[in-house]
Amino acid sequence: MGAIREVDVAEVTAAVKDLCITTNYDLPADVYDALKAAQETEESPVGREVLAQLVENADIAAADRVPICQDTGFAVIFAEVGQDVHLTGGDFEAAIHEGVRRGYGDGYLRKSVAEEPAHARRNTTDNTPAIIHTSIVPGDKVTLTLMAKGGGAENMSSLSMLKPSQGWAGIADAVVDTVSRAGSNPCPPVIIGVGIGGTIEMVTLLAKKALLRDVGSTHPDPRIAAMEDELLERVNALGIGPQGLGGRTTALDVFIEEMPCHIASMPMAVNVQCHAQRHKTVTL
Amino acid sequence: MAAKKITTPLTDDVVRSLRAGDAVEITGALYQARDAAHKRLVALIEAGEEVPFDLQGAVVYYMGPSPAKPGNVIGSAGPTTSGRMDAYAPLLMRHGLKGMIGKGLRTAEVKQAMRDEVAVYFAATGGAGALLARRIVGNEVIAYPELGAEAVARLEVVDFPAIVVNDCHGGDLYEEGRGAYARDV
Structure with a gap:
């Protein structure tokens, strides 16, 4: 077993905040390349026009630092916590929620989460709670993956x-x-x-x-x-x-x-x- | 394909001239409304009260934007799935609504109401919210600000790109387009 490594949950909050913003502004390169490649193979003229719009949209979002899509999603977080990590400074899940709160606020992202789904459907106004899936893995690292999942x-x-x-x-x-x-x-x-x-x-x-x-x-x-x-x-x-x-x-x-x-x-x-x-x- | 330039509010003549598959560029006012706003609008009509904008010839845009950054008119502003508004759309058409912009499938009831009331359904490109926002030059919340992204807003658009999916003659681009490219494997 390796030495215990301390990770302050404030680092988790900062990382999640950054993930929320950059994930919503920058389309991943693999998807961008696939949309461009599809323009070459698509037979439908309307389909090619749509694909061209999507590529241009990704370019605009990245250049202007605005969301790719107005539905900036429910924040789904996959957290892999190394078993040699000691999380300090507060509650791990609360730190993730706080990162989502700051990211969706400071990044001008849409708040798309409603509480009491069957009745009031009140917007929680800060896009929390996040959906958190945590697993314990070997090592002394914390790996955070954010998926902004549209409705x-x-x-x-x-x-x-x-x-x-x-x-x-x-x-x-x-x-x-x-x-x-x-x-x-x-x-x-x-x-x-x-x-x-x-x-x-x-x-x-x-x-x-x-x-x-x-x-x-x-x-x-x-x-x-x-x-x-x-x-x-x-x-x-x-x-x-x-x-x-x-x-x-x-x-x-x-x-x-x-x-x-x-x-x-x-x-x-x-x-x-x-x-x-x-x-x-x-x-x- | 050259786009047809149309302006809002829409007249019956303009609606009748549009066919499934036509590309259009819309200039004028659009009314932003989605789930929660539709529930309230329909409740007002059913109670015999006035809705907060003139429905005659109006075009509604099923959309809830992301917040505008300082200096911008609006945030990203692409269409949401129209089917969630199907329960409300026929009543609005009976009260003068002429156009709907969204994305995705409509029910048989909505398509029948479009034939009966002479109305048209346009698709804008879903997930192109940053691009579409550039065609929106005015944005004023006119009702339900407490709903945030679900408020009703009057949007001024210039050459807003869309495509006719369902026309008032029964044409349906989702069915026709899919049929043209489906194949056996």
Whole structure:
């Protein structure tokens, strides 16, 4: 075991604040490059025009330091805390919420969180609470990943508890059906995160974590990489296209994460992500 | 594709001239309203009271902006998913609303109301909020400031780019465009 390293949670707050702002202003390079590449392959003139607008929009947001999209999202934080870290100076989760509060305030980001969802739906006015997923990992570092998750695409996501007999064909059909029904709603071209296995809460987390991969990356397991290729081809054959106006570019990529499941179960989830796929990681 | 230049408020003649797939550039006033504002507007109409802007020929923009930075007219300002306003849209059309700007699918009821009342649904590019904000030259909150990003605002736009998705003749670009590019695998 290494020496214990102290990390003041004030550093966490500062890092989260910076992540909120920069994630919302700067489209990741992998997504930007994928949108540019799609302009070359898209057959629909309207689709090419939409893709050109999205590239120009990313350029404007980065140059003017304004949000890529007015829906600056629910702040989802994946925190990996090294087991040789001692967090000092206050409550770790409170420090993350404070970083979100400062980032969404100082960065002129939209506050999009409502409390009492079933009734009052009052805006919490500071975009808190953040959604926090913490895991303990080896080492003496703290790694924070922020995903700014917009509502329109999240609303098109799905969860299915399939029968094991439905197999891969059942899973693939459910993914394609989810994208097909979503149509123009989630701001295509989308990125599709698919979770397979685990339990009801874990499969949705797998689907969300799948979205953290770089667009264009290949899964290290060739079996899963082939499944992803198959789904991307089927989804892009739907004809939905950029903004649902017709075209070949319905999705930029499909990512799958899987884990073992109960012998009686076959959980699967699809987390739909718009083209404004905003996420960024920092290590303390 | 050359865009048709149109101005608001919209007349029936202009609405009838628009066809699914037409690119347009809109100049004039748009009324910003989304979920919470629509709930209140419809409650006012149902109670027989006045809504806070003239609905005759009006175009509503389903949008909730990010806060404006100092010196800017508005923050990022792209469309939100229109389907959440489907429950409210037919009543507004019956009271004079002529145009809606958003993104995403509408129900059969909304599309029927567009035929019956001579109204049009435009899509703006979702996720292009920084680009679209540059076409907004005026921004005045006229109702429900307590709703923050969900307040009703009167926006002045110049050459605001959009595309006709549903026209008043039954045309539907989402269906037609998808059909043209779908293929078997």
